Amino acid sequence: MKVGLExxxxxxxxxxxxxxxxxxxxxxxxxxxxxxxxxxxxTTLLRILSGICLPTSGRVRLGELEINTLSDAERRRFRNxxxxxxxxxxxxxxxxxxxxxxxxxxxxxxxxxxxxxxxTRVDMMAPRLGLVERIDAYPGELxxxxxxxxxxxxxxxxxxxxxxxxxxxxxLDESNKLKxxxxxxxxxxxxxxxxxxxxxxxxxxxxxxxxxDFSAFRSEADLA
Amino acid sequence: MRGHFFLAWRxxxxxxxxxxxxxxxxxxxxxxxxSIHLLVTNFExxxxxxxxxxPMVVGAKGSRFDLVLHALYFRARTPELISVAELxxxxxxxxxxxxxxxxxxRARGFxxxxxxxxxxxxxxxxxxxxxxxxxxxxxxxxxxIARALExxxxxxxxxxxxxxxxxxxxxxxxxxxxxxxxxxESVDDQAVFVDTKTGWVISGxxxxxxxxxxxEDESAVLRREGKTIVANASLMRxxxxxxxxxxxxxxxxEPEERPLTALIVVPNDQKAxxxxxxxxxxxESRLQILRPQEVVAEMMATVGKVKQFLNLNFxxxxxxxxxxxxxxxxxxxxxxxxxxxxxxxxxxxxxxVIALVATELAIVLxxxxxxxxxxxxxxxxxxxxxxxxxxx
Numbered sequence: 017m018k019v020g021l022e023x024x025x026x027x028x029x030x031x032x033x034x035x036x037x038x039x040x041x042x043x044x045x046x047x048x049x050x051x052x053x054x055x056x057x058x059t060t061l062l063r064i065l066s067g068i069c070l071p072t073s074g075r076v077r078l079g080e081l082e083i084n085t086l087s088d089a090e091r092r093r094f095r096n097x098x099x100x101x102x103x104x105x106x107x108x109x110x111x112x113x114x115x116x117x118x119x120x121x122x123x124x125x126x127x128x129x130x131x132x133x134x135x136t137r138v139d140m141m142a143p144r145l146g147l148v149e150r151i152d153a154y155p156g157e158l159x160x161x162x163x164x165x166x167x168x169x170x171x172x173x174x175x176x177x178x179x180x181x182x183x184x185x186x187x188l189d190e191s192n193k194l195k196x197x198x199x200x201x202x203x204x205x206x207x208x209x210x211x212x213x214x215x216x217x218x219x220x221x222x223x224x225x226x227x228x229d230f231s232a233f234r235s236e237a238d239l240a
Numbered sequence: 241m242r243g244h245f246f247l248a249w250r251x252x253x254x255x256x257x258x259x260x261x262x263x264x265x266x267x268x269x270x271x272x273x274x275s276i277h278l279l280v281t282n283f284e285x286x287x288x289x290x291x292x293x294x295p296m297v298v299g300a301k302g303s304r305f306d307l308v309l310h311a312l313y314f315r316a317r318t319p320e321l322i323s324v325a326e327l328x329x330x331x332x333x334x335x336x337x338x339x340x341x342x343x344x345x346r347a348r349g350f351x352x353x354x355x356x357x358x359x360x361x362x363x364x365x366x367x368x369x370x371x372x373x374x375x376x377x378x379x380x381x382x383x384x385i386a387r388a389l390e391x392x393x394x395x396x397x398x399x400x401x402x403x404x405x406x407x408x409x410x411x412x413x414x415x416x417x418x419x420x421x422x423x424x425e426s427v428d429d430q431a432v433f434v435d436t437k438t439g440w441v442i443s444g445x446x447x448x449x450x451x452x453x454x455x456e457d458e459s460a461v462l463r464r465e466g467k468t469i470v471a472n473a474s475l476m477r478x479x480x481x482x483x484x485x486x487x488x489x490x491x492x493x494e495p496e497e498r499p500l501t502a503l504i505v506v507p508n509d510q511k512a513x514x515x516x517x518x519x520x521x522x523x524e525s526r527l528q529i530l531r532p533q534e535v536v537a538e539m540m541a542t543v544g545k546v547k548q549f550l551n552l553n554f555x556x557x558x559x560x561x562x563x564x565x566x567x568x569x570x571x572x573x574x575x576x577x578x579x580x581x582x583x584x585x586x587x588x589x590x591x592x593v594i595a596l597v598a599t600e601l602a603i604v605l606x607x608x609x610x611x612x613x614x615x616x617x618x619x620x621x622x623x624x625x626x627x628x629x630x631x632x
Contacts, residue, residue, distance in 0.1 A: 068585060089589070096587025107582040111254030112247075123243035124588035154254075170586075 017079045017098070017177035017210050018044050019065065024074035026060055033072060034060065035233040042226070044177075045208035047201055049221035052230025058214040061230070062180045065212065066099050067091030078178065096125050100171030100209075102200070104183035106163045108155040108170075115142075115151045118169040125174070137173055145169045145199065161192035168196065172203060179204060181213040185220060193220060244592050248599035259604060262568065266608035269561040271615050273554035278616060279623050280547050284540060290426065291532035293363070296516065298326065298338075298503040301528045308535040311502040313427045314343045314351040321499040324436075326527060328496060335516045336507035337362075340500045342439040343431075346400045347415070350385050352432045354439025362506065365428055369393050370419035373435050376489055377481025380419040384429035393417055396480070397432065399442045410444040414480035440491060440498055441481070448478040448489035505529070569601065 019042040027033035035057040042048050050058050063069045064076060067083050068091075076083045079098075083091060095101075108117050115138050116123075122134040142148045145165045155163055164184060171179060181200060185193040197213075197220045204211040213224070221227045252259050290312045299307040300320030307319045330338035339362055342354035357372055359365075370393035373380055381391060391397060399412045415434065423429055440446045452461055452469045460475040478485045491498065507513035520529040573580070580593050 066585075092584075092587045092589060094587075095585075099587075101585060103582075103585075107578070107585070109247075109579055109582070111251045116250065121586055123246055124583055124586060124592055125243070 018042065018077070019178070019210060019212070020075075020077035022075045022077075024064070024076065025072045026057060026064065027072050030072060035230070037061075037074070037233045040228070042210060042212065044210055045204065046225045047204055047211040047223075048213070049224040049227045050212065050214045050230050051216065051218060051221070051227060052234075054216075056230045056234055058230050059182050062182050062212065062214060065178070066095050066101060066180055068095070096121060097174065098177050100174070100176035100179040102164075102167055102171045102179065102181040102184045104186040106155070106160075106167045106187075108163055108166055110155050113152050113154055114147055114158070114166050114169075117155065117166050118142075118173050120170055121174045134173065137175075138169070141169050141173060144203075160187055161189070161195065164188060164192070164196055165199065168199060175207070177209060179209055179211045179213075181211065183214055183216065185215060185217060193217065197223075244596040245599050247596050248603060251596075252600055252603050262604055263608055263611065266561070266565070266604065267611045267615070269557060270608055270612040273550070273557055274612065274616060275619055275623075276550050277554065278620065280543065280550065282620075282623055284543065286426075287536045287540065288533075291536040294504055294532045295507060296336075296505040296513065296529055297532055298322070298330065298505055298520070298527055298529045299501065301526060304528070304530055304535050305539065307502060307528070308530055308532045310343070311341055311504060312532060314341075314353050314431055315427070318344050318501055321501060322503070322527060323496060324498045324500060325496040327500060327503055330503060330505055330516070333516070333519075334508075335512035336505055339504040339506075340436050341502045341504065342436045342500045344501060345402070345439070345442050347379075347397050347432045348385075348389060348400065350382075350430050350432055352379075352399060352434055352439065352442065354434050354436040356436065359433070359504075362504065363424070363426075363428055365424055366422045367419050368422040370417070372419055373433070373438070374418075375481070376435065376437055376441065376486060377413065377415055378418045378434070379415040379438070380421060380433040381417055382421050382429040382431045382433075383423040385432065386420045391417055391420075393420060410442065411477055411479055413438070413442045416481070436498075436500065437491075438481075440493075441489065443499070445493050445498060446489055446491040448481065448485050449475055451488060565601075569597070573597065 019040075021037050021040040023039070024037040025033040026035055050061070052058050060069070064071050065078065065083075067086065070084050074084075078094075081094065083094065086094065109120065112120065115135075118138045118141070119134050138151075142151055145168065147162065147165055147169065150158060150162060155166065158166065164187070168184070171181075179200065184200070185196050188196060200211055200213065201223055203209065215221065291308070294312060297308055297311040299311065300322050302320050303317075306317050309315060310317070310319055324340070327338050327340050330336070337358060339358045340354070340356055341359075343351050345352045353359075360372060367380070368383065370380070379397065381397070386392065389397070395417045396414050397417060398414050401412045402410055415432070415438065421428065421433075434442075437446065441448075449471075452471055452475070460471050462470040462472050464470075478488065481489060505516065507516055517529055519525075520527050583593055583596075584590070
């Protein structure tokens with residue numbers, strides 16, 4: 017999915033925007049790392065791209081859709097069907113097993129998918145995520161690395177066209193960080209899925225197609 | 241399974257102990273007031289039903305409640321005794337039918353009711369097996385006793401000894417079971433019916449023993465004065481009426497002096513009813529005649545006040561339970577803020593989140609209602625059994 021941002025501004029008051037992006041284009045299948053200081057608005061950008069919140073001004077094009085013109089319900093549907101979200105704190109539901117957590121987008125989705133189809137898809141993804149043995153375990157029984165792999169499985173299971181990962185390695189040790197990064201990159205390259213990952217860990221970004229320093233987009237007022 | 245129902249079910253099952261505690265609290269909150277309501281309603285129905293079937297009751301002056309409850313349920317404190325003469329008087333008046341009741345003793349904890357065969361027609365009691373009593377020493381069991389004690393026609397049942405330490409007391413009587421009644425869903429299911437004469441034998445007014453005028457063993461004879469023979473305590477009384485010894489049973493009181501505890505009177509018409517009441521209204525009369533419905537109405541007025549209090553109690557408990565449930569839901573939502581936010585971030589509609597929480601609540605509430613209903617169903621028969629023994 018192509019991503020295009022034009023004259024995008026976001027702020028908690030119109031007079032003092034938090035960040036301002038004159039123009040940014042990301043091609044389908046590109047992997048983009050976003051770095052920058054805390055509070056610069058990296059997470060907010062991901063929230064705008066996923067339709068959770070709206071920019072103060074400007075245009076956000078995702079594929080053929082201009083997401084900032086969609087209604088709340090349309091943005092939710094878009095997010096559920098076409099975007100995969102990965103969070104720093106995993107956000108797994110404690111009362112669901114690994115399999116059920118991975119199938120969560122189908123359980124809450126607006127489209128009523130074929131349950132057998134989604135189950136098959138989970139079974140196909142589990143070996144790639146290294147979760148075959150843990151498929152019936154609950155999140156409380158998993159290590160942090162395993163939990164993040166489940167969260168990635170949940171993001172990928174609905175075959176999204178855009179993956180937005182917000183500090184997905186923030187809570188992991190060195191070995192797991194690399195595993196998670198490789199998992200995301202290899203999947204996105206295989207499936208030609210666009211990946212935008214926010215991280216503070218510059219060492220992880222070596223294999224990314226592009227790295228954007230978000231401090232370039234911070235408004236002058238904010239810098240002052 | 242629809243998505244929100246699946247998630248709600250998984251949540252409820254994962255937090256099963258929390259759910260069980262909530263279920264127990266809600267079930268008891270629903271069950272206790274409902275069961276009390278059911279109990280009071282059954283109590284009312286039972287009292288009204290039995291009193292409506294019984295037009296009038298005659299007995300010795302004293303507690304009106306005791307007399308009515310004794311005549312209707314055989315359970316209250318035994319009223320002062322009246323005599324067969326009173327029965328004869330009502331019968332000879334021609335104002336209506338009089339049915340004697342003599343209920344002072346028990347058999348294995350159940351009341352022994354001495355009466356006449358008219359009682360069975362009056363209460364519309366039908367024989368399930370065997371026949372009604374004809375001879376002295378025979379009895380007919382209510383359906384509940386037969387079931388509880390696993391007794392059948394041909395078996396025997398002993399009257400309970402009044403006082404095991406009183407060697408001068410009356411001996412228990414072994415009664416022959418000749419019939420079992422069909423269930424009547426009333427206190428009659430738990431009574432041992434005998435002829436009044438058998439009741440008098442149990443009370444010691446009548447008895448049977450070997451004929452001392454023909455015995456060769458003089459050790460039981462204290463003295464002989466013409467036709468009168470005075471025996472000592474070694475004289476063996478018969479504890480069971482059999483074909484062989486039936487003829488030896490005799491009574492030591494004139495027929496008109498033999499005791500009864502109450503009479504059920506069925507007047508021929510309204511006029512007869514009024515005239516009968518007039519007979520017993522004088523201050524000198526040793527007897528009282530009561531309409532059970534009037535006495536029960538007095539009792540129900542008191543019960544009604546208790547019921548009002550219970551209804552108020554129910555409303556308060558329901559309101560407190562509602563607040564308690566609302567608090568549990570609010571606290572639960574606070575604890576689950578992150579989970580709900582995650583669902584929203586993943587594209588879940590707000591309506592789905594509301595449906596999820598509502599479904600969880602519905603699962604708990606419906607299960608509580610179901611459990612409450614099952615408990616009510618199970619306790620119904622226990623209540624009915626208890627109600628029939630409430631005046632014991």
